[in-house]
Amino acid sequence: MKKTMKKTLLLPCLLLFLLACGTARRGEPLYAPVPVSEPAVAKGEVVFNRFCQKCHPGGEAGLGPAINNKPVPGFIIRLQVRKGLGVMPAFKEKVISEEDLDNLMAYLKTLRKAKKQTAT
C-alpha cells in the first residue's frame, strides 16, 4: 500500500518537475521555422491561430499554461479540447470539426519538436 502511494505521488511530482523545466519556446526567431510543408500541419497551424493562439501564444504560456513542453499524450489533448478543463472552454465539433482537430493535432506535434537551434 505504501509503495503504491509513493508511486502515485512520485509520478505527478516528476511530471510537474518536467513541466517546470524545459522552455516552451519554439520556432522562429529562436529556432528553425516550424515546418508546415505537410498539408495537415499547415491547416492545423491555421486552426491553432484561430482558436488557441490568444491564450497560448506560440504554444507558450500566457493567459493559459504552456502547451509545447507538456508530456501529455495526444488523446488527452483531444479530450481536453472537446470537454474543456478548468478555465479552458470546450470546443465542440461544430466549432472545431474532427478533421480540423486532426490537423490541429498534427500541427501541435510538429510545433513541439520545432526546437532546432539556428545561427541568428
Next chain:
Amino acid sequence: MSCRIPLFFVGLLLFLGSCYRMRNSSGGGEGTIRTATRPVNPADVALPEGYTIEPVATGLTFPTSVALNEQGQVFVLEAGYAYGEVWEAPRLLRINPSGDYTTVATGSRNGPWTGVTYHNGSFYVAEGGQMEGGKILRISPDGTITPLIENLPSRGDHHTNTPVIGPDGYLYFGQGTATNSAVVGPDNFEFGWLKRYPDFHDIPCQDITLSGTNFESDNPLTDDKKDKATTGAYAPFGTATTAGQVIKGQLPCSGAVMRIPVAGGPVELVAWGLRNPYGLAFSPDGQLYVSDNGFDDRGSRPVWGNGDYLWAIEQGSWYGWPDYVGGLAFNGDRFHPPGGTAPKPLLAQQPGQPPKPAASLGVHSSSDGFDFSRSSTFGYEGQAFVAQFGDMASGVGKVLAPVGYKVVRVDVNTGVVTDFAANKGKETGPASKLKSGGLERPVAAKFSPDGNTLYIVDFGIMKTTEKGPEPQLKTGVIWKVTRKGSQ
C-alpha cells in the same frame, strides 16, 4: 495496468486544471523589474536568420510613434502622458544621425500623443486628449501646430490614435472607448480620469437601444467607503438606465474609426463597435486594417479570456463592442472571469453581425502599432508587423506568464501569427524582467518609405504594481531592423 496510465493522465490534468485559480499572476511588469538602468544590447534580441537590429535613439521618454520624411530623416513622438498619471510635455523630435535629437514641436498638457504620419511636407499627429479631449494636429516642419479636429471623446481609458492617410486622400484615425466594457466604474477612478470628469462616458456612433442592465459598485467619488453607486451602459457614473432606453448616436463617437479630409473638415464614420483601435495601416492592396485591444478583466463588467484582434475594416460595419468578442456574441455563458459571472448583452438589439477577425492575438498582449511589408528586399511582403506592448497584468487581469513584449508578423490571409523580433531566453518577457539589453515594450512598428528598414518604437520600462502602472522616464528606444545585404 494499461487503463491506469490514461486514468493517471486524466487525473493529472484535472489536478493541473484546478490549479489556475491558485496561481498568482505573473505578468511582464510584475515582480522584480529592473528600473534603475536600461541597457541596450542588440545581441539580446532574436530575429529570423538574415536580419539585424540596432538602436537608433535611446533615453526617450514614452516614445509612441515614428515617421520619416522624403530625405529619410527619422522623427519620433514622445507621448507626454502615460498610464499611471505621469505627465510630461508631448514632443515631436527629429533624430539626428548621431542619435541625439532636435525638438520640432512641443504640445500642451493634453497627451498622450499616440501616432504620427508624414504626408506632403507636414506631420499629422493624434493628440490623445486626456485633459481637453482628443485632437488631430497638423505640424509643419517649423513646428507650427494647427488642430484639424478637436473635442474627440478621449478623456477616458483610451485615446485618439494613429492617423494614416488613405489612398482616397482622407486622414483616418482611431478613437478608443472611455471604458473597458461600456460601464463607468471604480476602475476608471483608478485610471485617474473619473475624478476629473465624473460625467464622462461612452458615446455610440449610431442610435442604440439598451437592455437596461445596471451595475452596483463602490462609489469612490464620496468619502463614505460604504457608499454605493448604480451605473448603466453609455451613462455617467452613478446613472442607471432602463430597458428600451435609446441612446442617440453622435459623431464623433467612442470606439470607432473615423476620417476627415487631410485639409480638415467634417468628420465621417468609417466603422464602430471597436474597443481601442490603436494601430491603423493600409495593406499594399489598399485595404484598411486596425489592431484592437480586447476587453480586460476589470471594472463593473469584467470580460475574461478574449484576445486582441486585427480587423479588416469594412465601411460602415459594427465590430461588436460591447457585446461581442472577436466576432462571438456574449451569450451569458462565455467570457466570465474564473469564479465570476458571464457578461450579458447591454444592447437590446445588436446593430449587426460583426465580421470575423483577420487574426487573433494574445490576451492582454496590447497589440498596437503596425505596418505592412511592401518590399521583397526586406521580405514577408504583404504581412503585417505588429508591435506588442505587453501585458499590464494584474491591473488588466491575471496571466500565467508575460504576454507580448515583441514584434510579430501576421499573414492576414490565414491569420497565422509568427514571432519576428523577441528577446532571447527561456521565457518571453521584457528586458527589465529578463535582465537583458533587449526589447522592453514595443508600441509601434513602421517601415521606411523604401520598405527596406523596419523601425520599432520601444516605449520603455513600465512596472506594474498593486498601485498601478509605474512608467519610467528616459527608458524609451527606437530600433531599426534590416536584412543583411540590403543596405
